[in-house]
Amino acid sequence: xxxxxxxxxxxxxxxxxxxxxxxxxxxxxxxxxxxxxxxxxxxxxxxxxxxxxxxxxxxxxxxxxxxxxxxxxxxxxxxxxxxxxxxxxxxxxxxxxxxxxxxxxxxxxxxxxxxxxxxxxxxxxxxxxxxxxxxxxxxxxxxxxxxxxxxxxxxxxxxxxxxxxxxxxxxxxxxxxxxxxxxxxxxxxxxxxxxxxxxxxxxxxxxxxxxxxxxxxxxxxxx
Ligand SMILES: [Zn+2]
Numbered sequence: 655x656x657x658x659x660x661x662x663x664x665x666x667x668x669x670x671x672x673x674x675x676x677x678x679x680x681x682x683x684x685x686x687x688x689x690x691x692x693x694x695x696x697x698x699x700x701x702x703x704x705x706x707x708x709x710x711x712x713x714x715x716x717x718x719x720x721x722x723x724x725x726x727x728x729x730x731x732x733x734x735x736x737x738x739x740x741x742x743x744x745x746x747x748x749x750x751x752x753x754x755x756x757x758x759x760x761x762x763x764x765x766x767x768x769x770x771x772x773x774x775x776x777x778x779x780x781x782x783x784x785x786x787x788x789x790x791x792x793x794x795x796x797x798x799x800x801x802x803x804x805x806x807x808x809x810x811x812x813x814x815x816x817x818x819x820x821x822x823x824x825x826x827x828x829x830x831x832x833x834x835x836x837x838x839x840x841x842x843x844x845x846x847x848x849x850x851x852x853x854x855x856x857x858x859x860x861x862x863x864x865x866x867x868x869x870x871x872x873x874x875x876x877x
Contacts, residue, residue, distance in 0.1 A: 665694035666761035701727040742859035
């Protein structure tokens with residue numbers, strides 16, 4: 655069975671064996687091969703240039719170490735799936751989240767970490783600009799202080815304040831630390847950011863909708 659050994663563009667594992675499961679030729683001696691990572695079982699597409707005219711699927715073993723000279727070139731970078739977000743998250747903030755999510759899927763964890771932090775930064779500033787309870791309040795410049803203030807004013811619950819505080823730190827680490835940022839760290843930061851957006855924008859919108867229905871049906875008096 656033909657295979658290649660590459661860094662997986664789906665899960666980020668380095669030097670992993672990927673089983674070649676399909677091929678298509680679009681130029682003489684040029685192929686695109688699809689390969690399944692033996693770690694995450696996801697497919698990626700790789701450009702393969704044969705110097706002998708041999709077809710990749712007809713070759714056994716490591717495609718880069720056969721008797722048929724060929725080059726496996728870079729991956730075709732289409733390895734992301736669009737994330738589904740609530741319509742209640744403001745467009746600018748949703749766009750930032752999507753960008754960070756795409757980076758994480760592409761295994762660019764440093765960029766993902768930095769943009770998740772920016773998502774939290776812009777989302778908390780947006781709340782200050784739009785929430786009536788904060789009408790006369792000015793947001794702190796520092797993100798960690800701003801998150802803490804939102805907790806003190808009961809805009810955010812204590813548990814998410816604690817998690818978001820770590821997120822503010824972690825995103826900062828991704829931008830400044832010398833250690834590589836891991837897949838797990840980027841995923842954890844994504845979960846916290848999603849939870850924060852849910853509490854800031856999605857839950858209040860759902861609550862308001864239910865309240866409006868109760869008022870319309872006469873179960874509840876208007877405020
Ligand atoms: Zn993989």
